[in-house]
Amino acid sequence: MTWLQAETVRLGDLLRGKSFVIPAFQRGYAWGPEQVQALLDDIFSPRYTDLGNYFLGAVVLEQESPNRFRVVDGQQRLVTASLLLAALAVKNTALKSFLWLPSGNPVLQLRNRDSEVYGKLLKDPPKARKSSPLGQAMVVLRTFLDSQPAKAQKKLAFTLLEQCELVRIVAPDGGRAFQIFETLNQRGLELSAPDLTKNKFLWSATDEALPEVTQLWGKLEDLLADELPRFLRHFWCAFVEPVSQAQLYEAVRRHLDARAPEQVLELTRALWTSAQHYQVLLNPDDPQVSCPARARRPLELLKSFGAKTCRPLLLLGWRLYPQELSWLARLCEVITVRSRLLTGSVTPAALESAYARTCRLVRERLALELGVSDFDAFGVSALMALNSAVLAELGPLVVEDKKLLSGFKDLRLNRLDQRWRTFLGQLLDLEQSDQLEVKHLLATDLPSSHLKALGLSRAQSQRWLHSPANITFVESGGSLEQSSLEINHSLTKDWDLESLK
Incomplete structure (x- = not known):
């Protein structure tokens, strides 16, 4: 058996007389309205229709039987194309042969999460709702078709089935198919x-x-x-x-x-x-x-x-x-x-x-x-x-207590970011510390009562500005001994008025 088979096929030839199943490992249908609209704009753009064909990309398949395949890669494009066929089939019932098998099952069988919604959309496209990615896609497709004259819709079906081409890659077994899947998605960053x-x-x-x-x-x-x-x-x-x-x-x-x-x-x-x-x-x-x-x-x-x-x-x-x-x-x-x-x-x-x-x-x-x-x-x-x-x-x-205290005393709060301010707010057991400014943690102009308690003049106190060693911390010392923050037990043990001087 050859390593793989690759050939260019038209969408109609790919779907005709075949059945496809989306394996469980695949993510669900994930295209949004913008991606669906972009595909429509490309397929039916004059610059492509004048050339005669449009390249839909590659699909990677694992063959389970002569006419049954697992879709290893290419689900999003195939599902979108089938939804467009379903919307066109409302007025052109001949297209249903590309959507349904003689057994009554869909040609394309989706994963459990998508299967029920997909089946309803194939049967009754006008009832599509935006409650799922599949429903959103159908709404975009229906809106597009409603803007087209009746004669144009017949041409759209021909363009989709006969002028849209894909590279069909068929691997002989699941391991080979997944290797191709990995390569395509790792290089293309699609997943x-x-x-x-x-x-x-x-x-x-x-x-x-x-x-x-x-x-x-x-x-x-x-x-x-x-x-x-x-x-x-x-x-x-x-x-x-x-x-x-x-x-x-x-x-x-x-x-x-x-x-x-x-x-x-x-x-x-x-x-x-x-x-x-x-x-x-x-x-x-x-x-x-x-x-x-x-x-x-x-x-x-x-x-x-x-x-x-x-x-x-x-x-x-x-x-x-x-x-x-x-x-x-x-x-x-x-x-x-x-x-x-x-x-x-x-x-x-x-x-x-x-x-x-x-x-x-x-x-x-x-x-x-x-x-x-x-x-x-x-x-x-x-x-x-x-x-x-x-x-x-x-x-x-783990920094030792002596080095910790020394480093803490040498901090300059005016150089700290918001996370530091949040941390110091927790250190002082202040409410809503994530909303505090530095001035709430350390008064840049100490009250007279604090200066008097320290025995300092206002001029002498200026050297403490932007330093955490201030009266606010000292006055909180008693309660901080009971704090759940481990660092408080080290700091409050040695931090008092004398250490400030």
């Missing part, structure tokens, strides 16, 4: 890394596992939405290996290719479990998420600090030993504040690298293998591995 990752999971799953794998990926997409790309990378850094966003899909591909198809379901279940944990890391203050009570406050602080590099370690620790999530979150809080916010001595890249090394060390000490290892079986050995790895890789990043 994102999460799209390709999902497709690889669904393609690699066994037939028995495919329904559950498909369902879990749908739940993943619904739960995390725009955060899905970052979650996938953080998950991979936590449980497999450090990887950049650009390298993510290639890392997933290598990993799945080296695993048995039976392991794909366990991998997907692990993804779903950690996705629920990740949702808590994103929104620990949301009453709708199930956040462990003791971990809520430190996770809220990490969110307010914009701390993302610690998430792989939190995901790994939560899965291995959930009882100590609050300890791990407080540790990340201390490291974040001391190493990055206060001193700036550790760059975000260095911090991310340290967290990645910590995760790797934990995996090595437990011989953890994603999709194979039973996380519940590690028990206290998981806690020991976490403790030793944290001490080895993150311990050196």
Whole structure:
């Protein structure tokens, strides 16, 4: 058998007497009104019709039987073209032979989520509603046809079926077809890394596992939405290996290719479990998420600090030993504040690298293998591995109290950004700290009562301007000793009126 067959065909010849199915790994119909309108403008533009044909692009197919194919790539164009045929068939019933098989099934069979809507649109295009991408596409197509004279619509059907051409690529088996799919989408950037990752999971799953794998990926997409790309990378850094966003899909591909198809379901279940944990890391203050009570406050602080590099370690620790999530979150809080916010001595890249090394060390000490290892079986050995790895890789990043206090006293608030102001607002337990200006945290002109308490003249106090060592902090010292912010316990212990002088 040849590696593949490629030929140029007219759309009518492609559809005539054939049936096509969209496999489960494909995303649903996703074209918006602008893309549909652009296709119409191109197909029926005089500059193309005068030339005689229009190139619709390539479709990659896997042949299941002589007249039945799986659509590996090209779904969006084929579905849009079939919707246009359905709209034209309202007045030209002969076109229905390109839409329906003798069995009564559609020539093009879509995924479960789209199948019902698509079937209704084929049967009754005028009832299209904008409640789905498919419905929106049909509304655009109907609006276009309504603007055309009746005679012109017959010509439109001829143009679509006889003058629109595609390159039909038929691969002999699923593996070859997916290789072509990967190449087209990686080079053309038509799909994102999460799209390709999902497709690889669904393609690699066994037939028995495919329904559950498909369902879990749908739940993943619904739960995390725009955060899905970052979650996938953080998950991979936590449980497999450090990887950049650009390298993510290639890392997933290598990993799945080296695993048995039976392991794909366990991998997907692990993804779903950690996705629920990740949702808590994103929104620990949301009453709708199930956040462990003791971990809520430190996770809220990490969110307010914009701390993302610690998430792989939190995901790994939560899965291995959930009882100590609050300890791990407080540790990340201390490291974040001391190493990055206060001193700036550790760059975000260095911090991310340290967290990645910590995760790797934990995996090595437990011989953890994603999709194979039973996380519940590690028990206290998981806690020991976490403790030793944290001490080895993150311990050196924790700034000592003496250096911390020195760095804090030397800060110049007029050089700080909004995140710093937010942090200091939390440090002083002020309400709505994200809305405060520097002047709310440190009076640039101290009240007379404060000057009198310090025994200073107004001129002498000027050297303290833009410094956090001021009466506001001192007067808050008592309450700050009870603060949930770990750094307060170090600062308030040694910070008094005498230290200001």
